[in-house]
Amino acid sequence: MTDRSLRLLLDFDGCAQRDNGQASVFLHRRDRKFALTCEEQGVKPSPQRWIAYINRFSDSDPELNQSTKLLRFWRRVNNGFVALGALFGLLSMLALLFYDGGQRINITVIIAFVAFQLLLALLTTVQSLVGWQPWRSLLQRFGSHSQSEIVSHVQPVLMARSAHMGGLCFALAGLISLLVMVLLQDLAFGWSTTLETNASAYHAIIAVISAPWAWLWPAAAPELGLVEATRFFRASGSQGDTDPALWGQWWPFIAMLWTTWALLPRLILYLVAGVLIRRKSRQLLGKHPAMRELMYRMETETLDTGNEHNDALDLPDLKTQLALTPLPKASILLSWAGAGDSELPIYLTHSKSMLAKIGGRVKLSEDQSTLEQVATKLAQESNRSVLLATRSWEPPTGELEDFITRAQERWPKGSRLVLVPLATNTALQPEQHQLLPWLRFACRIPAKFVSVSIMSLDHLSSTIQEGPKE
Amino acid sequence: MKSAPNFAVVGHPNKGKSSIVATLSQNDAIAIALEPGTTRSRQAYPLKVDGKTLYTLIDTPGFQRPRRVLEWLEAHSVSASDHSETLRAFVVQHKSDERFNDECELLTPLIDGAGIIYVVDGSVPYSAEHEAEMTILRWSGRPSLALINTIGTDDYSDTWQAALGQFFQVVRKFDAVRAPFEQHLSLLRAFGQLEPDWEKTLENATQFLSKQRQQRQYQSAGIIAKALIDMMSYQAKRTLANNQSTSTIDNSLAEELRTSWYQRQRMREQTLRIDIEHLYQHQRIRRQEAELQWHSDNDLFSEDSRNHWAVSKRYLATAGFGAGALSGVGIDALTFGSSFGTGALLGGLLGAAGSYYYGGKLLLPALKIGLLNNGLKTATFGPVQDSQFAYVVLGRAVDHWWHISHRNHAGRDMLDLIPADNHWIEGLDKESRKIIQKTLDKSRKQQSLDESLQNKFHEALEKCIAVYEDWLTKADI
Incomplete structure (x- = not known):
């Protein structure tokens, strides 16, 4: 039961640490899916279920995981305490009952020893509650796997439980030793103290100590007569006139003293330590930073904005192998898709035998007719260059490509089409980034039929005039 | 449907x-x-x-x-x-x-x-x-x-x-x-x-997107908090062989550890950048070499960065006073109040003095040689003793966050992080300043931070983010 809460905490912590390097998007998607699955199945998404869910594809040996290793380590610590406790319990009782026949076994020493035991037990619990770990370095030396901050928080209560287990074994071994000694030897108990006290005061102390069991076993609660009769002084050196049987009548008191004030507190505190471990484990699990994040991930919807598709590297070839050519002399000027509608540089329109609009809002049939007219004109001229003004900011389209392809087919051999991209302000040269697509476009047309030119700054400085009318 | x-x-x-x-x-x-x-x-x-x-x-x-x-x-x-x-x-x-x-x-x-x-x-x-x-x-x-x-x-x-x-x-x-x-x-x-049928769906979608944006801001504060604690508490360590004499290797060892410490801090800062970028679904910014350029001009440890991102000595002293007072309150609690707040005052004064003293210097970590239990020696470098280090990292991190959170995914230009000045942090409330300073001090001393302080630190950094955004908006106006 105790280990179950602790194991849950340790398993959860292990999973949380394993998730450390994971992308938050993945974790969110995974945990939200888990929450939705639980909702579908009508079950509460508990930490146990979550651990089982995320480990459902894991076929690693459970013996190898951190929590198993840690719990095994603490079992070993427990076993060590059990063995040491039993051994020291036996030896301590033998030492306490050491009787060479000369002096009595001093009840006061045994009471003090039991009080010391009780104090140790209480201190162990207090230490675990405060969280003080003076033995931490010792644990690390013996190979504690407490790398995690969470584990270090639970160590004090684990150590307290082990110590109480050791104490319990110590008390049990002591009690058994006492009973065996009582059986095998005639032990002579008496009480002695340097302080000037009388038997009635000592009896009052004894009565308080034995109050818990006096009603149950009156023989284990010594009477005033016994107390008066069994005081001894080491210096007196003789037994006086005390009945020797009286010296042995203290053993039920010793047995109950040991059981009630050494064994029972250890047993209770051992059980309390178990409760504390469960409580601490639950608290730590509840306060675990990863638990807060997990709850958040489970409660919050996953939002996928559509960013899976990746074609960032699938870019067209942006290398340009063609350079601008000087603007040639030509007698034909065509204007594509409204280029120069409002104004055309006078240099372009100057001494042109043919000005025509094509593309854009012009009908396809009109494009075709212009194409035929240009073919006829070119056939009569030696200069077979045709200027085609375009808007530099509108990239070349398939329709322009179609027109050029047909021109290539229809126009006489030796004809050349010169694209002249214009800037939005026709008095300026177009920007470089607007020219590059035109150069690449020209490059794609076979047989070097198309070239790209712009007007030089000198040409642009000349006046402008209205563009061709439809 | x-x-x-x-x-x-x-x-x-x-x-x-x-x-x-x-x-x-x-x-x-x-x-x-x-x-x-x-x-x-x-x-x-x-x-x-x-x-x-x-x-x-x-x-x-x-x-x-x-x-x-x-x-x-x-x-x-x-x-x-x-x-x-x-x-x-x-x-x-x-x-x-x-x-x-x-x-x-x-x-x-x-x-x-x-x-x-x-x-x-x-x-x-x-x-x-x-x-x-x-x-x-x-x-x-x-x-x-x-x-x-x-x-x-x-x-x-x-x-x-x-x-x-x-x-x-x-x-x-x-x-x-x-x-x-x-x-x-x-x-x-x-x-x-x-279309009428689409209105509700799109309204829902915008609500989800708004929520996601708020969550990202919160998560960003957490990522920055983690990185700050990590960087402030980092110590470069090397175990020396038994026969190595420390006097002969001091210089080269110090240099080696210093280099490794610096490299690790720079890498950690890079990881922080990438974490924030990925949180906002910017996967490709780092490939545009913006960070490299940024770093060559404004090195993490350069005086330039320090001048831009470090906080004033006055700021450090007041934040240090607050953090010290927070610790001093513990003394008052132990005496059940019979010290009448003397603990808080004393702690505050010590904190302020320490922060003021350290705040004015570029205190780099020093090489320390220690003994291990098994007779081996260990050489350590760090953690950094200078609180300003954390404020430089924080300033740069918050600035980077702002650029990333305001960057549209259509943007393909290089991310140009121009250093701002430190006035933004003056808008931060006193309580948050104290929490930040206390957390930084504890991290510097490699003390463990309890969940409560971690949460408060996270919240304080969330406020930092909000303050920085507010400060930039005002600066734009």
Whole structure:
């Protein structure tokens, strides 16, 4: 039961640490899916279920995981305490009952020893509650796997439980030793103290100590007569006139003293330590930073904005192998898709035998007719260059490509089409980034039929005039 | 059950269709180039909540032969009532015709019922030459919205707005690269208004997006908090062999450990940058070498960075007083208040003195040689003793966060992080300053931080982020 809460905490912590390097998007998607699955199945998404869910594809040996290793380590610590406790319990009782026949076994020493035991037990619990770990370095030396901050928080209560287990074994071994000694030897108990006290005061102390069991076993609660009769002084050196049987009548008191004030507190505190471990484990699990994040991930919807598709590297070839050519002399000027509608540089329109609009809002049939007219004109001229003004900011389209392809087919051999991209302000040269697509476009047309030119700054400085009318 | 709305982003080539989609789908891996034909096929970008699609944006190629398409449509249509049917017939007939690949790709979503988002470039003059493609879109009979994207510096959007109003139900301006997040949401709401059935879905989607943005801000604070604690407490360590004499190796060892310490801190800062970028779904910023350039000019440990990002000595002293007082309160608690707050005062004064003293110096960590239990020696370098180190890292981190959180996914330019000055932190409340200083002090001393302090530190950094944003907004005004 105790280990179950602790194991849950340790398993959860292990999973949380394993998730450390994971992308938050993945974790969110995974945990939200888990929450939705639980909702579908009508079950509460508990930490146990979550651990089982995320480990459902894991076929690693459970013996190898951190929590198993840690719990095994603490079992070993427990076993060590059990063995040491039993051994020291036996030896301590033998030492306490050491009787060479000369002096009595001093009840006061045994009471003090039991009080010391009780104090140790209480201190162990207090230490675990405060969280003080003076033995931490010792644990690390013996190979504690407490790398995690969470584990270090639970160590004090684990150590307290082990110590109480050791104490319990110590008390049990002591009690058994006492009973065996009582059986095998005639032990002579008496009480002695340097302080000037009388038997009635000592009896009052004894009565308080034995109050818990006096009603149950009156023989284990010594009477005033016994107390008066069994005081001894080491210096007196003789037994006086005390009945020797009286010296042995203290053993039920010793047995109950040991059981009630050494064994029972250890047993209770051992059980309390178990409760504390469960409580601490639950608290730590509840306060675990990863638990807060997990709850958040489970409660919050996953939002996928559509960013899976990746074609960032699938870019067209942006290398340009063609350079601008000087603007040639030509007698034909065509204007594509409204280029120069409002104004055309006078240099372009100057001494042109043919000005025509094509593309854009012009009908396809009109494009075709212009194409035929240009073919006829070119056939009569030696200069077979045709200027085609375009808007530099509108990239070349398939329709322009179609027109050029047909021109290539229809126009006489030796004809050349010169694209002249214009800037939005026709008095300026177009920007470089607007020219590059035109150069690449020209490059794609076979047989070097198309070239790209712009007007030089000198040409642009000349006046402008209205563009061709439809 | 009604299917989720689809929106086909269409238009003339090179008008920023992909940029619009990249920004709205928060995808910086969509190919964007000033070259016609960059997008050759349609691509869907669904917005899903828990795997359920709320709406889908469809990026499409631009019109290449609109006059030819219109000519065909007009030749095969009898009356206005058969327009959409004729459009479908065109696609069916030409789907294997290479010349009309782009038109078929962009018209297919429309005949499947998608809404139309027609994109134009508002930085170039209006052109009536686009009327053929607008007419084709009108033939589809689908609800439509025109979007004036601004690619260049000029602004012709008013002329565009007037002209587009004749063809489209709604006309909106939207700068895909620079539009703030609120405009993204407003645009999505406008999409929803195209058809009554879509309104609620798009409203839901905007709520989810807003929530996600708030969550990201919170998560960013957590990521920065983690990195700060990590960097402040980092110690470079080396175990020395038994026979190594420390006196002979001191110099080279110190140099080696210092280099390794610096390298690790720089790497940690880089990890922080990448974590924030990935949180905001910016996967490709680091490939643009912006960070490298930034680092060569403004090295993490350079005096320049220090001058820009370090806080004033006065700030450190007051924050140190607060942090010290917080610790001193513990003494008062132990004495059950009988010290009447002397602990807090004493702690505060010590904290202030320490912070003031350290704040004025560039205190680098020192090499320390210690003994291990098994007789081996260990050499350590760090943690850093200078609180300013953390404020430099914090300032740079918050600045980077701001740029990333305000960067649209259509942005392809280099991220240029120009150092700001330190005044922003003056807007932070006293309590947060104390928490930050206390956490930094504890990290510097490699003390463990309890959950409560960690949470408070996280919250304080969230406030830092808010203060920085506020400070920048005011600075812009």
